Amino acid sequence: MFDRVALVGIGLIGSSLAHVIRREGLAGTIVVSTRSAATLERAAELDLGDVYEGDPAKAVENADLVIVSVPVGASGAVARAIAPALKAGAIVTDVGSTKGSVVSQMAPELPSSVHFIPGHPIAGTERSGPDAGFADLFDGRWCILTPLPDTDPDALARLSGFWEACGSKVDVMDPAHHDMVLAIVSHLPHIIAYNIVGTADDLEAVTKSEVIKYSASGFRDFTRLAASDPTMWRDVCLHNREAILEMLARFSEDLSALQRAIRWGDGDKLFDLFTHTRAVRRSIIEAGQDIDVPDFGRHVVAHPPRDAREPEKSGSS
Ligand SMILES: NC(=O)C1=CN([C@@H]2O[C@H](COP(=O)(O)OP(=O)(O)OC[C@H]3O[C@@H](n4cnc5c(N)ncnc54)[C@H](O)[C@@H]3O)[C@@H](O)[C@H]2O)C=CC1
Ligand SMILES: O=C(O)C(=O)Cc1ccc(O)cc1
Known part of the structure; x- marks a missing residue:
């Protein structure tokens, strides 16, 4: 070629x-x-x-x-x-x-x-x-x-x-559109991961041994992202500053609304949001865009074809 x-x-x-x-x-x-x-x-x-x-x-x-x-x-x-x-x-x-x-x-x-x-x-x-x-x-x-x-x-x-x-x-x-889209789907997830792992690490009494012993797969996923190269991600933050700040502002607003719903026991609001986000996950899977990184694996592995996978469980107890 x-x-x-x-x-x-x-x-x-x-x-x-x-x-x-x-x-x-x-x-x-x-x-x-x-x-x-x-x-x-x-x-x-x-x-x-x-x-x-x-x-x-x-x-x-x-x-x-x-x-x-x-x-x-x-x-x-x-x-x-x-x-x-x-x-x-x-x-x-x-x-x-x-x-x-x-x-x-x-x-x-x-x-x-x-x-x-x-x-x-x-x-x-x-x-x-x-x-x-x-x-x-x-x-x-x-x-x-x-x-x-x-x-x-x-x-x-x-x-x-x-x-x-x-x-x-x-x-x-165009580059500006790329930067806005990637800010939400890639840059923010890494920043959130760096932040949550940093917060957990600050809670010294809880962490050190317990963070390793009890870490559920959700937290483990964050630790994988937060293990990414510091030079690369410093540069991403400094070089997509405006789009990242814009997305962080929206994220913080939504987090405050979530915080408020938890404080006031607004179960309907929590249920509606979680139902909505579950549908987003389903549509990613249906578009064949889901990826799995098993066990802190080194490779990003595509899932097997849809019909070879277990059907998603619907509803909750
Ligand atoms: N790591 C990832 O998952 C992805 C990274 N990228 C982008 O790809 C680029 C490279 O990332 P990685 O390969 O992950 O990084 P890396 O840290 O694995 O490799 C970076 C390479 O650049 C070299 N380097 C650093 N400064 C240099 C300089 N001034 N002149 C010449 N070489 C220099 C380093 O020696 C190293 O060989 C970055 O811009 C990153 O944003 C894009 C998609 C995915
Ligand atoms: O490891 C992961 O989950 C990633 O999200 C990899 C990645 C990192 C940076 C990019 O610009 C594109 C892909």
Whole structure:
């Protein structure tokens, strides 16, 4: 599909791309580049690429596709470093969890002779680093592309084809819309997880031994999210600030209403809300979008087909 693909950043996402590109034969040559010598050495031990290059500018020379997979706060610096060495006509993309900030950091640095098309695979785990990647990560998951108004349709079609070959379904939207949607479905859940695990940890008498001993699966799910990479999530919070604050404000309002219903014993209100949210879960399952991460597992695993699963229990005692 591409003669030479350069992967700048080789953590969970970069290494998963390396695996799937290899498996599907999507590149003649895979060039791997990252900031730290130790990570580059580890990538070589894992045989993630064909060429290893510490200097990102050297890594992108002659590449037809450049995929930047670094924390979003580093996007501008990486774009500045690679810009002078990019081949005319190359596609430059990224995988960052925020899009408006990546566009404003990268677009001004890149030459007009390349096709810059930001992207975001909605697929991941709480793990990070080059050992964390696996070829199936993108299987059946969405990848959102946020092309700029003057993006070449042929380049967009080539990049969409690449993600489809990696197993993804592709959607196109504008960066501001992406940031608003992802703030509620991804960024807030992580922030809530960091917060609840932090609160539990503060209750020293209750936690330490008891948090481990009695943790039910609900709390365990939060601890998985709260184990995600601190650099990545610091950057997401700083680089999707407005949308996250907007969603946090709505969330706090709704939480206050819930708090009030509990305080005043308003069982009808609680029942109505919980009935409503149960229907949301059902519609996610019916759309085939549910995922299961068993037992702090390293892989995000798709559920078996719907008819192979137990029917949902309805009603409650
Ligand atoms: N972890 C996840 O579940 C997902 C992450 N993303 C996004 O993908 C990007 C990468 O995330 P992960 O692979 O999870 O992170 P990671 O922490 O596993 O890997 C990051 C990589 O970037 C390198 N790096 C950091 N700063 C750099 C710099 N200035 N120059 C060159 N390399 C640099 C690190 O050495 C490492 O190889 C982030 O922007 C994140 O928002 C997108 C979807 C899912
Ligand atoms: O591990 C999980 O549950 C995730 O939600 C993974 C994830 C993290 C960040 C993204 O931008 C996309 C997916």
